[in-house]
Amino acid sequence: MTTREQSDGSEQHTDPATWDVVVLGAGPTGENLADVVVRGGLSAVVVEAELVGGECSYWACMPSKALLRGPEALAAAQAVGGVTGGALDVAATLARRDGFAAHWDDAGQARWLSSAGIDLVRGHGRLTGERTVVVTAEDGSERTLTARHAVAVCTGSTAMVPPVEGLAEVGPWTSREGTSSPEVPGRLVVIGGGVVACELATAWSALGSRVTVLQRGAGLLTGLEPAAGAAVAAGLRGRGVDVRTGVQVRSVRREEGDVVVATGGSDVRADQVLVATGRAAATTHLGLESVGLEPGAFLDVDDSLRVTGVPGSWLYAVGDVNHRALLTHMGKYQARQAGAAIVARARGTGVDLADWSPHVATADTVAVPSVVFSDPQVASVGRTAQQAADAGLPHRVVEYALGNVAGSALYADGYTGTAIAVVDTERQVLLGMTLVGPGVGELLHAATVAVVGEVPIARLWHAVPAFPTMSEIWLRLLETLRDSDSDSGGAQS
Structure with missing residues (x-):
């Protein structure tokens, strides 16, 4: 590493290290894209400011399904004649969840990157121009990474907290806290009626929490067949969850240790409130303005996941960040397709943009599979x-x-x-x-x-x-x- 002196006498660290592909984000999408391009003969570095493995590994898919599986298995056993007894051990369920989240330690995932021939740079990465990324480490030091062929933005999405009066001030749970809490809240209010809301209402009610679901729309899971949302609402009510639809949350406040949610009707009091009202693009601090893009926005892409509106074929947005299909398995699918396109363009062999080719994500529009792990x-x-x-x-x-x-x-x-x-x-x-x-x-x-x-x-x-x-x-x-x-x-x- 070299340094150069600034006009104020300070030193700025520079490191013109170059890889074929620079990947921003080490979640499942970024990991898979890097793996594909390395297998294709290119070099790759992944930049990550948090845990290698991303949202799915630590605060979404894996811990949430671990919370849900024990109650599901018990219910399945008890639904078969001849099976008697059985009880849910809450502490053991939470411990099993912690194990599936690797106790929020990414050493194993980092070792996998190394074994796959993928380099890792820890810190916050931001674009500063074409094919150039500056990474700021936790200690404030900076280094510059240059991509010969492509930069792939795989930073995913974050939970969106709506601008409800007082909501941010009470310290609400998002999906992160909702999947990682070390204890069961006595009373939990869930704001929202989508997949996250339904799954976490199912999980915490099964673990002993008294749950109330407040949904602004007329039903749950509104993007699916109406029968699906109706069945899940009935299932939640059957386990004692208070499901209220057509409800507008007007304000939230703390009062005598309780969270009080005002809806225009009767107030709902709880120990904690969980917000599950959608996702926002994790693009706010990525330096998108340096290449003419809007910070904080989802990124528009073509079917090979190349960002539109940026000259050349060097910038890709893969996974949640492009808003095509916000699911882990679809991000991994996009990573495979985008990785193949990057390798083809780097080799000069051409990219096939026809539907269902090896280089495009056709399934995003006509064949997105999903499972809601509710009851x-x-x-x-x-x-x-x-x-x-x-x-x-x-x-x-x-x-x-x-x-x-x-x-x-x-x-x-x-x-x-x-x-x-x-x-x-x-x-x-x-x-x-x-x-x-x-x-x-x-x-x-x-x-x-x-x-x-x-x-x-x-x-x-x-x-x-x-x-x-x-x-x-x-x-x-x-x-x-x-x-x-x-x-x-x-x-x-």
Whole structure:
């Protein structure tokens, strides 16, 4: 490292170290992108100011699902006749959660980066111009990193706290505190009705908290099929959660040790309030203005994840930061596609921008799979009926009670659930699938393959589900589709 003296006599550290690719953010997206380009023969460095492994590893997917799995497993066992006893050990559940979050120690993830041939620079990175990143370390020292081919912004998103009077002042939980709290709050108010709100209301109520959910909209999980949100609301109420929809939070205050949430009706008192009302782009302090972009905004990209509005082919935005599909697995998918595009452009072999090519993220728009780990679970992929209608696609909706399948009856006594398929009646392919019920997350990938592969309905008849499994729902949906076509004379929706 070299230094140069400034006009004020201080020294600025400079390090013109150069890599083929500089990655901002060491979450799953950044890790995977760096791995792809290194495997493709390029060099890569990852810049991270917090923990290597990112939000998913420490404050989202892994700890939240660890909190949810114990109560889910207990409920599944108790739903089978002949199984008696069993209890949830709250302390052991929290300890298991801590283990899955690696006790918030990223040494293992950092070792993986090294083993994969990926360099790591700790500190806050910011763009200062084309292919140039300055990293400020915790001690205030700076070094300059230069990219020969690409800089990839993989900094993700942060929890959004709405501008409600008094809310910021009471120190609300966001998803970070909601997944990492070392103790169970006696009373918890959850503001929001999306995935995070539903999952954490499920988890903390199962662990003994008295939970109230306040949702501004008319229902929960509003981006999914209406039946899904209704089932999750009923499930939460069944476990004692007070679910209130159509509620506007007007102010929040501390009073005699309580958090008091005013809604215009009766106040809600709790020990803690959790805000789960959406995500904001983590781009505020990245130096985007140095390349003509707006700080704090989500970044627009083309299908190869290259940022639009910036000359050249050097800047990419991958994962949550581009707002295409805010899910860990979709960020990893985008990382694979963007990494392949970066390698191809670096080698001069050309990038194929056609749908479903190795260099583009086509699935972002037509085949995004997701699972809500609530009780019941909700698994979905592709378009809902409303989304198909909005797109002007001729379609038919087919539903079947999942509890009527032999495998479901064996899975749990009194199993209830539903499967909703959206079928393109012109092309005769599956546009989307929603499954609601215990354990349905493990059924989702078959639907994802059918949507991505555009498998003709006539061919799906030959994909025989094993008996007696819950996958027999596919046969029942096909039979229902055939019978409805016969009854309607083949009319289209």
